[in-house]
Amino acid sequence: MGKTKLSKNLMRMKFMQRGLDSETKKQLEGEEKKIIGEEHWYLDLPALTKRQSFLLCEDLLYGRMSFRGFNPEVEKLMLQMNAKNKAEVFEDKTEEVDVSDEEMARRYETLVGTIGKKFAKKRDRVSYEEHENGDVKLPKEKEMFLKPRD
Amino acid sequence: MAEVVAVAAESLAGSRARAARTVLNQVVLPGEELLLPEQEDAEGPGGGGERPLRLNAGARSRVRVVCGPGLRRCGDRLLVTKCGRLRHKEPGSGSGGGVYWVDSQQKRYVPVKGDHVIGIVTAKSGDIFKVDVGGSEPASLSYLAFEGATKRNRPNVQVGDLIYGQFVVANKDMEPEMVCIDSCGRANGMGVIGHDGLLFKVTLGLIRKLLAPDCEIIQEVGKLYPLEIVFGMNGRIWVKAKTIQQTLILANILEACEHMTTDQRKQIFSRLAES
Numbered sequence: 295m296g297k298t299k300l301s302k303n304l305m306r307m308k309f310m311q312r313g314l315d316s317e318t319k320k321q322l323e324g325e326e327k328k329i330i331g332e333e334h335w336y337l338d339l340p341a342l343t344k345r346q347s348f349l350l351c352e353d354l355l356y357g358r359m360s361f362r363g364f365n366p367e368v369e370k371l372m373l374q375m376n377a378k379n380k381a382e383v384f385e386d387k388t389e390e391v392d393v394s395d396e397e398m399a400r401r402y403e404t405l406v407g408t409i410g411k412k413f414a415k416k417r418d419r420v421s422y423e424e425h426e427n428g429d430v431k432l433p434k435e436k437e438m439f440l441k442p443r444d
Numbered sequence: 445m446a447e448v449v450a451v452a453a454e455s456l457a458g459s460r461a462r463a464a465r466t467v468l469n470q471v472v473l474p475g476e477e478l479l480l481p482e483q484e485d486a487e488g489p490g491g492g493g494e495r496p497l498r499l500n501a502g503a504r505s506r507v508r509v510v511c512g513p514g515l516r517r518c519g520d521r522l523l524v525t526k527c528g529r530l531r532h533k534e535p536g537s538g539s540g541g542g543v544y545w546v547d548s549q550q551k552r553y554v555p556v557k558g559d560h561v562i563g564i565v566t567a568k569s570g571d572i573f574k575v576d577v578g579g580s581e582p583a584s585l586s587y588l589a590f591e592g593a594t595k596r597n598r599p600n601v602q603v604g605d606l607i608y609g610q611f612v613v614a615n616k617d618m619e620p621e622m623v624c625i626d627s628c629g630r631a632n633g634m635g636v637i638g639h640d641g642l643l644f645k646v647t648l649g650l651i652r653k654l655l656a657p658d659c660e661i662i663q664e665v666g667k668l669y670p671l672e673i674v675f676g677m678n679g680r681i682w683v684k685a686k687t688i689q690q691t692l693i694l695a696n697i698l699e700a701c702e703h704m705t706t707d708q709r710k711q712i713f714s715r716l717a718e719s
Contacts, residue, residue: 339520340480341508347556348677351512351533351545354655357560357675358608358633361666364685368672371633 353379461521464530464544472530472546478522480509514546549649553578553678555614560634562643562676563607563622575607578645578678581619585609589623591631599636606637606682608674637674641684642691648679650702661701664713665694673698 304310306326311319348354356375360368393401411419464478472478511517514526524530528548535542553561555577563575566582574582585607590599601607613621624634654662655675665671671685671694681698685691693716701709 342480342517342520342522343508343510344515344517345510345512345543347558348513348545348652349558350510351531351543352652353657354652355657356633357655357677358672359662359666359674360672362670364670364672368633375632 467530468532469529472524473527474525476524510543512543512545514548515544549647551647555579555611555620557611557614559677560610561678562680562682565603565605583620583622585622589625591625601636608637609634637682641682642695643682644695645679651675
């Protein structure tokens with residue numbers, strides 16, 4: 295006995311679609327769209343879109359302007375916005391460093407001390423506080439118990 | 445100019461549609477119909493005749509043409525609705541057709557989506573400000589439409605402040621809405637315009653002329669003294685300079701330069717540069 299072919303309408307029903315995988319679903323969808331698209335009537339007219347704005351007609355500059363340093367922020371904006379209009383914005387690959395290297399080194403110097411203070415015992419903390427001018431000298435070596443010599 | 449108008453009148457009398465390509469940069473009058481380039485080939489030398497109906501559209505190349513301000517679609521032709529010069533811009537990168545528009549002059553502004561305008565705050569009601577932009581109704585501006593504004597952190601905007609913003613909704617059926625941020629949420633220079641300075645009104649055509657990339661007037665003005673200008677597409681210009689006198693001189697120049705010839709303008713600038 296041959297398998298009875300299920301009709302297209304049956305296949306389109308929701309409960310039949312749950313078992314299908316995404317590819318078959320997409321294929322079915324595509325076929326549907328094609329059928330619907332061919333049935334639609336359309337006017338054989340040129341594609342004329344109507345736009346009321348002058349922005350796409352003429353290339354206009356950015357509306358805020360500043361000259362001879364009157365408003366530096368606006369001058370920066372002018373460069374930015376007009377460059378965007380002229381050509382594709384070509385992102386600056388060089389990242390601006392927020393903090394200079396020197397400052398970073400200075401911070402790390404004191405950072406070692408600050409974190410060290412946190413984990414030091416009360417006795418060792420004294421040695422940190424003695425050096426208040428900012429240079430951090432590591433605390434003295436831990437004093438171990440010395441066995442008395444006979 | 446007289447012969448151009450005579451030609452236009454002739455064509456209207458003959459009621460034959462002219463090709464848009466032949467009328468570029470010439471004066472067109474409302475009511476004229478223009479043919480797009482792809483239709484000229486279909487028209488025989490007699491012109492205006494009947495074209496056979498085609499049932500298959502496959503062979504036709506669909507070039508997407510944009511009809512800009514002053515033009516309207518009428519069947520498959522362009523109908524001119526404003527008087528002025530017809531302009532055309534070639535498409536920059538491939539996506540076909542280009543733009544046709546009419547370069548007309550007017551003083552009354554009609555809000556258009558995407559335009560940057562200068563508005564005056566007239567009222568504060570609840571969560572929105574009412575901003576007068578020179579159109580038929582005041583635009584609404586939500587207090588959240590500023591950079592860094594949250595429900596707790598309200599922007600510092602009072603009645604009477606000047607706002608530089610752009611329209612997000614602007615059509616004939618709804619009240620226009622404007623915002624002071626772009627689609628990424630950044631201000632990009634929009635927002636409240638600072639104190640002092642002078643706001644005055646000019647025609648819309650002058651604004652477009654001054655904002656053209658190669659405008660000599662702006663370049664010359666910029667060499668005079670330190671100043672700041674904001675142009676709104678609704679015909680409003682705000683200027684500010686160090687002293688009141690300089691601000692007034694600037695305002696007078698910008699208002700007058702519409703009707704001056706190049707020589708007159710150069711004379712005035714040289715006189716100013718001396719003093």
